[in-house]
Amino acid sequence: MSTKGFSRRLTQIRKLRSAAPGWAKMAEFRTRQTSDGTDDATCAWDKDRVVVKVGNRSFFIRSEAVCKAPEIWDFALFGLAAISSRTNRTIRVTAPVSAAAARMVETLNYAYTLWSIPSLSPPRLILENIVDAGSVSRRKDHKVICLSGGVDSTSSAIAAKAQAEYSHSLLVAGADYPTADHPGFIDLRLRVERISDIIGLDLIVAETDFRNMPMHWELQHSFMLAMCLNYIGKEFCEASYALDAPPIHDVFQHPWGNGSILMDIFGRGDLPLVAFGHTLRRGERVRAIHDADPELVRQLSVCWRDTSTGGNCGKCFKCVRTRDMLHCAGIPDIGLFECDSQEIPGLDDGIPRDYDVRMAIVTYMDWATTPGLKDDRRQQLQQRIEKLRESYVRQMPYR
Numbered sequence: 432m433s434t435k436g437f438s439r440r441l442t443q444i445r446k447l448r449s450a451a452p453g454w455a456k457m458a459e460f461r462t463r464q465t466s467d468g469t470d471d472a473t474c475a476w477d478k479d480r481v482v483v484k485v486g487n488r489s490f491f492i493r494s495e496a497v498c499k500a501p502e503i504w505d506f507a508l509f510g511l512a513a514i515s516s517r518t519n520r521t522i523r524v525t526a527p528v529s530a531a532a533a534r535m536v537e538t539l540n541y542a543y544t545l546w547s548i549p550s551l552s553p554p555r556l557i558l559e560n561i562v563d564a565g566s567v568s569r570r571k572d573h574k575v576i577c578l579s580g581g582v583d584s585t586s587s588a589i590a591a592k593a594q595a596e597y598s599h600s601l602l603v604a605g606a607d608y609p610t611a612d613h614p615g616f617i618d619l620r621l622r623v624e625r626i627s628d629i630i631g632l633d634l635i636v637a638e639t640d641f642r643n644m645p646m647h648w649e650l651q652h653s654f655m656l657a658m659c660l661n662y663i664g665k666e667f668c669e670a671s672y673a674l675d676a677p678p679i680h681d682v683f684q685h686p687w688g689n690g691s692i693l694m695d696i697f698g699r700g701d702l703p704l705v706a707f708g709h710t711l712r713r714g715e716r717v718r719a720i721h722d723a724d725p726e727l728v729r730q731l732s733v734c735w736r737d738t739s740t741g742g743n744c745g746k747c748f749k750c751v752r753t754r755d756m757l758h759c760a761g762i763p764d765i766g767l768f769e770c771d772s773q774e775i776p777g778l779d780d781g782i783p784r785d786y787d788v789r790m791a792i793v794t795y796m797d798w799a800t801t802p803g804l805k806d807d808r809r810q811q812l813q814q815r816i817e818k819l820r821e822s823y824v825r826q827m828p829y830r
Contacts, residue, residue: 436587437462437467437469437518437684440462441459441462442534444459444462445459448784449697451718452601452785454650456785457549457551459549461548462519462550463519463552464552464572466520466521466552467518467520469520469523469557470521470522471484471486471523472484472485472507472511472522472523472524472525472526472743473525473526474504474524475492476499476501478764479498480492481500481501481504483507485511485514485522485644486520486734488567490510490639490640490644490682491640492506492636492637492638492639492658492662494635494636494638494659494662494663495635495636496637496666497661497662497663501662501665502647503528503529503564503701504524504526504527505528505529505531505532505564505661505700505701506659506661506662506664507524507658508528508532508535508556509601509654509658509697510641510644510655510658511524511554511643512536512539512556512654513647513651513654513655514646515554515555515556515758516543516551516553516554516647516651517645517646517651518554518649520555520594521554521556521557521688522557523554523556523557523559524556524557524560524701525557525559525560525563526602528558528559528560528561529562529564529700529701530561530562530563530565530685531564531699532566532700532701532766533558533561535699535700536554536556536558537596537695538696538699539553539554540553540554540556541553542553542692542696543787546667546685546686548646548650548686550650551647559625559755561676564701569665569666569668570668571597572596573599573667573670574597574600574667574668575597575598575599575600575635575663576600576632576660576671576672576673577600577602577603577660577671577672578600578602578623578626578632578634579599579607579619579673579732580619580622580626580730580732581673581731581733582713582716582720582731582753583671583675583716584719585626585694585727585731586629586673586719586720587631587671587672587673587674587707587708587709588600588630589719589720590707590708591707591724592630592631592632592705592709595669595705595707597671598632598633598634599614599633599635599638599641600626600632600633600634601634601635601637601660601663602619602620602623602634602635602636603636603637603639603655603659604616604638604639605638606652607619607738608822609791611636611638613738614739614740615738615739615740615741616730616741617741618742618817619741620728620739620741621804622731623732624625625632625726625730626727626730627725627810629637629724629730630723630727632721632765633822637662639655639658641655641658642655643644645648647688648681648688649688650686650687650688651688652688652689653688653689653697654688654780655660655686655695656672657672657704657829659808660672660702660704661700661701661806663704669702669705670702670703670704671705671706671707672694672704673689673708674690674691674706674709675689676709676793677709677712677746678691678709678710679711680712680793680797683789683792684789684790684793686786687790689705691709694706695777709742713756713798713801714756714760714797714801714802715725715759715809717756717757717762718760718762721760725762728757728762728767729765729767731743731767732755732785733749733750733751734747734750736746736750743768744768744769744770745768745769745772746770746772746776747776748775748776748777750772751772751775751776752775752794754768755801755802755808755812758803759802759803760803760805761803764770775812778811779817782819782822783822784826785826788826791819792816792819792823795819796816797812798812799812799816814816
């Protein structure tokens, strides 16, 4: 995967972001309109895992739920599409893939061309072995949802079990923690096992090092989730992962990586994807978790600062926000956080640019409008929101 020339051009462009943000954005967009070259992708089974090689780099996926080489390699297309989009390379795929997956890739290319995201190219995949996959025999009572132990995935899993009788959960090693034997992941797995048991789901674990590949994690993490679901998905008739935002937020923070539009596109392959609990705001999701079983609250893992364990530091942005929402709902947080910090990290940081300002507005507004929030906290958040909104209006396109 020879991306040195492309990387050098992007480095030069991005150095000028502060001085000339509009020029830098347009320069990167124009650079991505033509493919930077072509790489061959090879897919192989190696003992207990699949290995997908792109140029001189590779990633693997393995799971105890898969014990032999797949006949159809549709799952790999999600990862390859993300790599192509980030690196601006065309990828040639010779492994057999279904016609449904090929149509899904065409729709992805159309979507990213339409969205015109400066930091991502339209994914360019050349599929040389499109086959008739036939009718796959799937168990109608087998449905699987990604479960990471956070607020969004736990509330979604509760809804999936109640509304559609989901049977399994999937935890992915390699997302928030680098490997399945990392101490933080081992702790997280115990938490997710308890959550799955309470909800009534059988836990499956998959591991991948896909995050080490060139990709834009914030905008493309759902590509990895869809890939892992499709990897284990042969026996399942339906799958799901949590959407972070309700529709009223989703439309504003697009193109966040796990929006409903991408789920709709991903679900057009052979494995349907369905969203659950996504209409709820974060405070409502916290309440839904507690109402299902108070023990679920004690097992939550929301922290993004301390990854040495699967627990919660109590002082990072997500921990402080979650504690506030628990208190607003009258839910005790005994034992959930390591400390009881009330300070909001980053509240006085500089105002972000472009896409990041929209994400910040959504996060702070959702927090500030939580019923039962203390007045002094609400005032703190509102001051930040007004600065963010003014910045957004200055940066937004004319309409």
